[in-house]
Structure formats: C-alpha cells, structure tokens
Amino acid sequence: MDALAEAVIEGAPPGELERAAVPYEYTAAHLRKDEVEIFGDAADRDVRRSLRVGAVPMPELAPDEVLIATMASAVDHHTLAAATFAPRPSFAALEELGREGGFEQRHDQPFHAVGSDAAGVVVRVGSAVRRWNVGDHVVVAGAWVDSQEPATHADGMLSGEQRIWGAQTNYGGLGHYSLARADQLLPKAPHLTWEEAASSTLCASTAYRMLVGERGARVKQGDIVLIWGAAGGIGSFAVQLVRNAGGIAVGVVSGADKARRVAELGCDVVIDRTELGLDESGLGAAELGRRLGRVIRSEVGEDPHIAFDATGEATFGISVYVVRRGGVVVTCGSGSGAWHTFDNRYLWMNLKRVIGSHAANYQEAWECNRLLTLGRLSPVLSRTYPLAEVGEAARLLQDNAHLGKVGVLCLAPREGLGVTDPALRERIGEAKLRPFHAGALTG
Known part of the structure; x- marks a missing residue:
C-alpha cells in the first residue's frame, strides 16, 4: 500500500495528507477493453469473469475535480451492466467522452475502473475547487454532468452530457482511489460507517427523485x-x-x-x-x-x-x-x-x-443526503465484501440473491470504521441503522 493510503487509514491530518505523494498507479476493480467479447453467445454473462482487480494508472486531476481515497464502495446495476458489456460495452461511452478532448481524453483507456458509489477522504483538490478541502469526509453523488451546458442549470438530469459516474466515465468508486467532480461531493453522514455511507447515496437519491422530488x-x-x-x-x-x-x-x-x-x-x-x-x-x-x-x-x-x-x-x-x-x-x-x-x-x-426518472440531480442528492445525516433514512446494507472479492459481490446482485445493498471495502481495513459522531449513532440505535445487516436469505 502506498504512503498516501497509509496516511489516510491512520487518520493523518490534512497537512500530512498533502505532503504524501500521490502514487503513479492504484488498485481498482476494472474491465478490459480486449475482453468485451469474452462472453460470446453465453446465456449467463457471469460478471466474475469480467471484473478484474489490479493496478491501473493514476489519472491527472482536472481543475474542477477532487481525488478521493476511497474507503468503501458498493455494487449496483450500473456496475452489472458495464461488467456484462451489454447491451452496449461501456468502452463505447468512454470513447465518446474522450472525443470531447481536453481532460475528458483521460477516460478513453484500454481499461474501465468502475463503481458508482463511494465514501472516502479527499486527498487532492483541483485549482478551481472552492468548497471542498483535503481531509474532508465525503460521499459521491452518481450523476456526472457538464456544468457549462445550459440545461444543467435547470435540472442536471436533463443535460445532454449527463452520465452515470463510474459506469459511463472512468476512475469510479470501486478502487483505492476515485476521481469525481466537485459538484458530485456530499458530506458523509458522521454517524455512519464508511461502508454504510458508501452503499446509500446512489440508490437513496434515485428513489428520492422518483417519489419525492418535484419531477417525480x-x-x-x-x-x-x-x-x-x-x-x-x-x-x-x-x-x-x-x-x-x-x-x-x-x-x-x-x-x-x-x-x-x-x-x-x-x-x-x-x-x-x-x-x-x-x-x-x-x-x-x-x-x-x-x-x-x-x-x-x-x-x-x-x-x-x-x-x-x-x-x-x-x-x-x-x-x-x-x-x-x-x-x-x-x-x-x-x-x-x-x-x-x-x-x-x-x-x-x-x-x-x-x-x-434517472438518478438524481445535485440538489436532490443533497436533500436526500440530509435525510441520511439526520437519521431519517437508514442504510440498507446487508453484506460487505473486500475489494479482492468484488466479482462475488456483483454476482450476488446479478443472481438477485441479495437484500438491500451489497458493500465493498476498498481502503477501509475492516467494517465499522469511519464513525465521527458516535453519540448520534447511539441515539438512533444500531437496530435502525442496520435493518438488513448480516442476513443470509433463506426464502
């Protein structure tokens, strides 16, 4: 493990995180472009065959982006779609994004680091980032939009350049590091563990837009x-x-x-x-x-x-x-x-x-995250896997043998870490915060 990751795990202060060097590569769950035909005509497109865990190059940071040391993530249906290469390989979306030029060229690679959920610690901020700092504990909203497109300012999900982060962009959440735009960040609920927080953002905000948001x-x-x-x-x-x-x-x-x-x-x-x-x-x-x-x-x-x-x-x-x-x-x-x-x-x-309805715009994700922070919504995490076993985690979802959300530990060495407000957690109660936890399905 690199020095920066070790400093994050040890809870080092922002100054120490800034002094630690960013590694040239990092471990991530990823797909390989040369394997898009791996399934052929097989009826069972088993994602354990396509999801690889290994080293990928560290990308350059754009001015409006942050680099996150990812403590935990989760698997979801966006990850499944990418890992089955169906109905359209995710590499086609990465190629389209790369053709926009500039920093977007970084996304068009022979690998695709996937994952649309993440909770972690900000370790670098781009020169144009104002509201976030090194050391902040954050979760990532799943919608990736172009802030310079007019439609984005009415509703980010109406943006023609709207994408799902980690599924239609590269450097997603299932790795030791992830790259996100500043307008995707939300403050992590302080009473939640890393894995609970990581498993909540995408699905909760999607349901929020569908049911509660003014467009739902x-x-x-x-x-x-x-x-x-x-x-x-x-x-x-x-x-x-x-x-x-x-x-x-x-x-x-x-x-x-x-x-x-x-x-x-x-x-x-x-x-x-x-x-x-x-x-x-x-x-x-x-x-x-x-x-x-x-x-x-x-x-x-x-x-x-x-x-x-x-x-x-x-x-x-x-x-x-x-x-x-x-x-x-x-x-x-x-x-x-x-x-x-x-x-x-x-x-x-x-x-x-x-x-x-599709995902959630930034305001909807922010409002939904507020409900999680207040304890008005509970995580629905049932099981957690280490990053090395991400294929098994995704297969559980693929077989519909899961309950709620399936989490993945990235840099977090074990479950239960990341709580910075234990008093609030105690007031809410473990039973409410872990309604689905540690439950093997029998029905």
Whole structure:
C-alpha cells in the first residue's frame, strides 16, 4: 500500500495528507477493453469473469475535480451492466467522452475502473475547487454532468452530457482511489460507517427523485404506493421514503425471508410474488394485475396512487394496469429488461401518467443526503465484501440473491470504521441503522 493510503487509514491530518505523494498507479476493480467479447453467445454473462482487480494508472486531476481515497464502495446495476458489456460495452461511452478532448481524453483507456458509489477522504483538490478541502469526509453523488451546458442549470438530469459516474466515465468508486467532480461531493453522514455511507447515496437519491422530488411522483400523506422489488437497494429506500411521507407502502418481493425483512423495515403490506403467481408465464398483464389488485384492495381498501417500478419489462404492464384512475407509474432502471409492453387503453382511457426518472440531480442528492445525516433514512446494507472479492459481490446482485445493498471495502481495513459522531449513532440505535445487516436469505 502506498504512503498516501497509509496516511489516510491512520487518520493523518490534512497537512500530512498533502505532503504524501500521490502514487503513479492504484488498485481498482476494472474491465478490459480486449475482453468485451469474452462472453460470446453465453446465456449467463457471469460478471466474475469480467471484473478484474489490479493496478491501473493514476489519472491527472482536472481543475474542477477532487481525488478521493476511497474507503468503501458498493455494487449496483450500473456496475452489472458495464461488467456484462451489454447491451452496449461501456468502452463505447468512454470513447465518446474522450472525443470531447481536453481532460475528458483521460477516460478513453484500454481499461474501465468502475463503481458508482463511494465514501472516502479527499486527498487532492483541483485549482478551481472552492468548497471542498483535503481531509474532508465525503460521499459521491452518481450523476456526472457538464456544468457549462445550459440545461444543467435547470435540472442536471436533463443535460445532454449527463452520465452515470463510474459506469459511463472512468476512475469510479470501486478502487483505492476515485476521481469525481466537485459538484458530485456530499458530506458523509458522521454517524455512519464508511461502508454504510458508501452503499446509500446512489440508490437513496434515485428513489428520492422518483417519489419525492418535484419531477417525480410527489408522494403525499395517504398515498398508496406499490413498490416492486421492495427488498432491493432502490426499493428498500422507497419503502422508507413512503413511510416518511405518510404514505402506505405496498411492497412486492420474491421469497419469505425478503418479505419478513421488508415488513420489519416498515412496509405496510408485503406481497410475495412467488406465492401470488406473478411470475407465471402465459398470463397477460391484465390477469396478473387483477390478481395483484385484489390483494391490494383486500389489504388497504383501494387501488394504488403510484407504482414505483425499477423492474421494467416483467412488471411495467402490470403497473400501468393496477394504478388507479389518474394514477402515476414512475419508472427507472428496467432491471428485468428495457422493452416495456402494455395495453395503452388502461393508460389513456383512465388518464394515468408515466414518469421517466434517472438518478438524481445535485440538489436532490443533497436533500436526500440530509435525510441520511439526520437519521431519517437508514442504510440498507446487508453484506460487505473486500475489494479482492468484488466479482462475488456483483454476482450476488446479478443472481438477485441479495437484500438491500451489497458493500465493498476498498481502503477501509475492516467494517465499522469511519464513525465521527458516535453519540448520534447511539441515539438512533444500531437496530435502525442496520435493518438488513448480516442476513443470509433463506426464502
């Protein structure tokens, strides 16, 4: 390990961090451009084959960027998409970014250091950075935008140059160091460990924009919200946001153990999709929607106001069917596939709406991070792997055998480090902060 990394781990003051030399290379989880055809026609694009852990060159720092000593990160569906090289290799996005010239040329490399979550310590700041300093404890918001594009100043997610950091840019969070723009940084919640903080930012802020932000569904008191994948990273934060807003969360999960955990998280109604037969082939969205609608009405007496759908192809038609007249389907991600089909009569004749949502702009990420800092949102970390085993962590997500978020320790030598406000942590309580922790799934 290099001297700068050692100084960070030892908690050295800013002056000492500034004096320690930045290494010429560092360890990161990365993909190789010469392996984009590694899977061929294989049905199982096992990410353990494509995710490498090894040395990559340290990039030059741009004036508006910071270099972070990454203490912890997490795996997510953006990492999966990059590591499967499908539907489009991430190297195509890096090549496009590189053609913009200037500092963006650094991203077009024969390797792709991935990861869209990170928590760590700022160790260098670019000459144009004003609000962040060496030694700051930070997390990274996942949206990477062009601050010189006019649309960015209305909503960063409408920017034509908007990208997901670490998936469509290089030097992401799954490594000993990561490179981020200053307008991606958020202060780390002081009562959280490195791995808890790292695992929360991307999924929590994505759910926040979908449900709470002014461009999302705008959940309010009494709203019934159907949440597909309520035991996953985005879904488990959606459960908490609906609860905080005074809504009624109806979560759909797969398996009895997931159902129990989501109920303990505060979901008002939990439906096991396997018991209800929502995975049966040959049945149309209307029939599946009728099954689901009957259960929801029997439990809460009404149809949902909102369907929170990050699942996509397998559920979208049901979502359109099952929300009430005038209801809203808010969608992102499409983990089960991006080709959505639905009967448009249920949409247009019942005046329903579909809202497309993607990640979160900087203000939304900041507001969501405030909720985490106040203890109004809890991390949903279930398991943590060392960086050397990042392939196994990602495979767990790929197999949908995970609960909540799966974390990865980068420079942090063990779990439980990084808490700088133990009194707040004690007031909130370990049970609330670790609702999914150390749980092997049995359902």
